[in-house]
Amino acid sequence: MDSTALALNDKSASVEAIQFIVIDIGDEQYGIDIKYVDNIIRMTKIRRVPNVQHYFEGVINLRGEVVPVMSLRKKAGLPDVELTDESRIIIIKIENNAPVGVIVDSVKEVVTLPVDSLEPANKNSTKTQVTYISGIGKFENRLISLLDLSAVISDKETA
Amino acid sequence: MDVNQYLEIFLDETTEHLQNLSDQLMILENEPENEDTINEIFRAAHSLKGMAGTMGYKRMQNVTHDMENVFTEIRNGKMKVTSRLIDVLFQALDALEEYKDTIQATSDEGTNDNAAIIKELQTILDEGLGKAAPKEEAAGSEEAAPEAKAEEAGEAGGVPAAEKKWESIKLKDNEETELKNAVDKGLNIYGCTVYIQESCVLKAARAFLVFKAVEELGEIIAENPTSQDIEDEKFDFDFSIIIATEDGYDKVEAAIMSVSEIDHVVGEKMDGSAFLEKGNETEKEEAEAQEAADKEAAAKTAGAEEQKPAAKTEAAPATPAPAAGQQGAKKPAAAKPVVNRTVRVDIEKLDVLMNLVSELIIAKNSIVSVATGDGKNNSALNEQIGYLENVTTNLHESVMKVRMVPIETVVNRFPKMIRDLSKKLNKKMNLYMSGEDTELDRTVVDEIGDPLMHLLRNSADHGLESAEIRAQRGKPEAGSIFLDAYQEGNNVHIDVRDDGNGIDVEKVKAKAIERGQLTPEQTEVMSEKEIIDLLFQPSFSTAKVVTDVSGRGVGLDVVKSKIEALGGDVSVKTKLGEGSTFSVRLPLTLAIIQALMVVVGDEKYAIALGSIDTIESIARNDIKYVEAKEVITLRENVIPIVRLRPILDIEEEETEKSILTVVIVKKGDQLAGLVVDDLIGQQEVVIKSLGKYINCSSRIISGATILGDGEVALILDANVLI
Numbered sequence: 081m082d083s084t085a086l087a088l089n090d091k092s093a094s095v096e097a098i099q100f101i102v103i104d105i106g107d108e109q110y111g112i113d114i115k116y117v118d119n120i121i122r123m124t125k126i127r128r129v130p131n132v133q134h135y136f137e138g139v140i141n142l143r144g145e146v147v148p149v150m151s152l153r154k155k156a157g158l159p160d161v162e163l164t165d166e167s168r169i170i171i172i173k174i175e176n177n178a179p180v181g182v183i184v185d186s187v188k189e190v191v192t193l194p195v196d197s198l199e200p201a202n203k204n205s206t207k208t209q210v211t212y213i214s215g216i217g218k219f220e221n222r223l224i225s226l227l228d229l230s231a232v233i234s235d236k237e238t239a
Numbered sequence: 240m241d242v243n244q245y246l247e248i249f250l251d252e253t254t255e256h257l258q259n260l261s262d263q264l265m266i267l268e269n270e271p272e273n274e275d276t277i278n279e280i281f282r283a284a285h286s287l288k289g290m291a292g293t294m295g296y297k298r299m300q301n302v303t304h305d306m307e308n309v310f311t312e313i314r315n316g317k318m319k320v321t322s323r324l325i326d327v328l329f330q331a332l333d334a335l336e337e338y339k340d341t342i343q344a345t346s347d348e349g350t351n352d353n354a355a356i357i358k359e360l361q362t363i364l365d366e367g368l369g370k371a372a373p374k375e376e377a378a379g380s381e382e383a384a385p386e387a388k389a390e391e392a393g394e395a396g397g398v399p400a401a402e403k404k405w406e407s408i409k410l411k412d413n414e415e416t417e418l419k420n421a422v423d424k425g426l427n428i429y430g431c432t433v434y435i436q437e438s439c440v441l442k443a444a445r446a447f448l449v450f451k452a453v454e455e456l457g458e459i460i461a462e463n464p465t466s467q468d469i470e471d472e473k474f475d476f477d478f479s480i481i482i483a484t485e486d487g488y489d490k491v492e493a494a495i496m497s498v499s500e501i502d503h504v505v506g507e508k509m510d511g512s513a514f515l516e517k518g519n520e521t522e523k524e525e526a527e528a529q530e531a532a533d534k535e536a537a538a539k540t541a542g543a544e545e546q547k548p549a550a551k552t553e554a555a556p557a558t559p560a561p562a563a564g565q566q567g568a569k570k571p572a573a574a575k576p577v578v579n580r581t582v583r584v585d586i587e588k589l590d591v592l593m594n595l596v597s598e599l600i601i602a603k604n605s606i607v608s609v610a611t612g613d614g615k616n617n618s619a620l621n622e623q624i625g626y627l628e629n630v631t632t633n634l635h636e637s638v639m640k641v642r643m644v645p646i647e648t649v650v651n652r653f654p655k656m657i658r659d660l661s662k663k664l665n666k667k668m669n670l671y672m673s674g675e676d677t678e679l680d681r682t683v684v685d686e687i688g689d690p691l692m693h694l695l696r697n698s699a700d701h702g703l704e705s706a707e708i709r710a711q712r713g714k715p716e717a718g719s720i721f722l723d724a725y726q727e728g729n730n731v732h733i734d735v736r737d738d739g740n741g742i743d744v745e746k747v748k749a750k751a752i753e754r755g756q757l758t759p760e761q762t763e764v765m766s767e768k769e770i771i772d773l774l775f776q777p778s779f780s781t782a783k784v785v786t787d788v789s790g791r792g793v794g795l796d797v798v799k800s801k802i803e804a805l806g807g808d809v810s811v812k813t814k815l816g817e818g819s820t821f822s823v824r825l826p827l828t829l830a831i832i833q834a835l836m837v838v839v840g841d842e843k844y845a846i847a848l849g850s851i852d853t854i855e856s857i858a859r860n861d862i863k864y865v866e867a868k869e870v871i872t873l874r875e876n877v878i879p880i881v882r883l884r885p886i887l888d889i890e891e892e893e894t895e896k897s898i899l900t901v902v903i904v905k906k907g908d909q910l911a912g913l914v915v916d917d918l919i920g921q922q923e924v925v926i927k928s929l930g931k932y933i934n935c936s937s938r939i940i941s942g943a944t945i946l947g948d949g950e951v952a953l954i955l956d957a958n959v960l961i
Contacts, residue, residue: 125950125951127842127943127950127952127953128842129929129933129935129940129943129953130886130887130888130889130935130937130939131887131888131935131936131937131939131940132933132934132935133933133934136932136933139929139933139943139951140951141945141949141950141951144598144601144945145927146927146928146929146942146943146944146951147930148929148930148932148933150932177931178928178930178931178932179930180930180932233932235932235934
């Protein structure tokens with residue numbers, strides 16, 4: 081399911097603008113559609129789970145629920161960095177699926193982007209990260225890559 | 240009438256009736272003369288027909304109608320039960336099951352007419368009766384077809400006066416006025432007495448449906464007993480109404496009969512004015528009152544209302560008795576199971592309750608850890624914690640018990656399945672079941688049906704030999720399959736056993752070699768158990784002929800994975816020529832377990848207490864090597880040692896301790912020793928899933944739990960390590 085892409089194509093619908101949470105990973109800014117964000121929490125103790133996919137850091141206790149947490153950096157094949165005070169876990173919940181936590185370097189702001197200002201990602205691009213990107217948004221001269229969340233949390237990895 | 244709100248009731252009742260039919264047919268097959276069984280089948284078919292009719296499922300109604308017809312004749316001794324008939328009836332039963340499933344899925348019955356079954360039933364019926372009487376006529380004349388009788392009764396005057404109870408309705412003032420108005424308007428006035436089937440459980444609901452159906456046609460002027468009493472179920476199996484409508488009586492009757500579980504209706508057009516008059520003649524006896532119908536002229540005497548009769552209520556309460564007696568004689572005591580005092584609860588609500596109990600246990604655990612953590616020893620606090628612990632444990636047990644259902648709901652379809660298999664495979668076999676009342680968590684019960692079915696099919700198809708071979712081996716011609724369920728500690732065991740051929744280890748070996756899975760050299764060193772375990776591997780089937788029963792190699796591996804997904808396991812014992820036993824072990828519940836908390840590295844892990852045999856301290860020097868694997872000898876058992884650190888990706892300690900703490904875990908009669916760093920103690924833990932995204936490749940982590948201090952601990956599945 082390509083949820084953000086769907087939203088992009090859905091211009092005729094009443095959705096004229098989408099709110100995105102802007103996060104930093106390295107020097108790049110990414111946008112996460114706010115409707116899939118259940119919660120944003122500070123770093124908490126992550127319990128390592130042995131023998132799992134390398135990008136899963138482990139599980140956390142989120143108010144009595146056990147939620148798996150993945151590193152966006154590891155998933156995207158980026159170099160690992162030290163966690164800082166800025167690091168956050170974004171709890172993502174797509175429809176009725178179980179929640180997943182995604183570790184990001186920091187959370188910047190919430191921006192509202194009109195749907196017609198969003199450009200779909202170039203699907204023919206050979207760049208590796210492009211598979212997790214569903215589109216590009218422009219905000220005050222900045223470019224924000226819009227994350228395709230279902231691709232991010234799926235088992236597929238960019239090689 | 241909007242029937243959707245009754246769909247659930249309909250499905251529940253249909254399931255019950257179908258199960259009953261299936262059970263009774265099994266009995267009938269062995270005792271074709273058993274009258275109770277024949278009556279029971281007739282009643283079940285009749286109820287199903289009525290229910291299907293009400294809900295507008297015409298095809299389902301047609302099939303049951305013909306079943307009912309056949310049994311009408313059998314009841315009357317006009318034809319005999321033959322094995323051919325039984326076969327067709329089982330087919331009909333399958334067809335009905337199919338309708339039910341389709342209805343459940345789509346709320347529509349589908350388009351399968353099952354014409355073949357209906358035709359076959361009619362042929363049997365015709366042949367059975369020697370075509371002497373066209374069946375409609377035969378059925379119509381029988382007492383046993385109540386609605387047919389009712390139709391007749393409605394028109395003819397041949398109904399016993401005692402059944403026309405509406406004649407004794409006493410009108411109240413307002414009702415009299417209403418009746419008068421109706422008469423003045425020239426509406427048709429009908430008196431009806433509705434007889435509900437005595438097997439009906441929700442009388443009031445049926446009565447309500449009758450009222451609703453009738454009100455669509457006209458106005459109900461009076462009823463007896465009062466609507467309040469009917470609502471409170473304070474009536475026997477009949478009630479009477481007087482209605483005013485523009486429509487004819489046949490419409491009224493059809494409307495009433497459209498409600499299911501109505502036995503029959505007695506009624507006729509009445510003279511409203513005469514009835515008014517009759518009501519006023521207080522001193523007259525019941526019998527005389529009937530004659531009042533003749534006195535039409537006198538009926539119009541004025542001042543009727545003034546003479547409010549004092550004895551009005553006198554006769555009314557006594558009326559239900561005779562009819563009930565009469566009905567009782569006609570239908571000999573139905574073997575109706577005692578109704579339990581139960582409430583149907585949505586499983587989701589129970590899940591919520593269970594979750595809350597889980598939270599409570601976590602909260603309790605955290606209080607325990609706070610109280611013991613600060614070093615102070617407050618005995619009053621500890622006492623209260625002990626009390627809280629008691630309450631939460633009891634609460635947990637109670638909620639769990641609510642979720643427990645007997646496996647009966649799953650296994651009671653197996654006798655019929657084995658019967659079908661017996662025909663299909665052309666082998667004689669009997670199924671013997673025990674422990675059907677063994678209870679398991681609802682979620683587990685819902686899932687074990689298919690695996691057990693696979694095992695039974697496997698026994699029937701691969702296990703039992705052909706008749707010739709059985710004769711050669713001196714075994715009885717009919718093979719026996721046993722399904723035994725029993726509880727043992729925190730587990731439920733279900734054994735599927737047969738007295739067939741057993742597993743031929745050599746054949747399995749040959750097959751594995753033929754398929755290139757193993758080399759002959761490899762098979763030489765494998766134990767019998769290891770060879771048998773090959774059967775549980777995907778796409779492995781030893782049957783020489785692939786049948787449509789089993790043998791496509793998609794059996795045992797599915798069974799295994801399903802059972803393991805439920806937290807259980809499967810094992811086999813077999814003896815060539817004598818039979819095999821497949822043992823399924825299942826945990827009683829999935830949500831909360833007693834666990835031993837251990838430390839490996841600096842991480843905490845939980846091991847289910849159910850799989851722990853003992854805990855031992857072993858000297859480093861006592862570890863021996865067998866085939867380069869570490870083992871210990873304990874009470875004359877050689878037990879392999881499993882070091883958890885490497886398995887859990889934890890670095891080895893630099894200097895190994897001289898005394899190791901080993902948790903001995905068991906699976907069936909196999910043991911293994913897990914080396915841990917430290918023990919914390921026993922604790923009740925709430926199992927939480929890791930979710931579908933995270934994928935533990937070795938499957939040793941079966942879940943997680945939250946400890947009292949909020950820390951997450953992982954649950955080790957010891958079964959994987961053995």
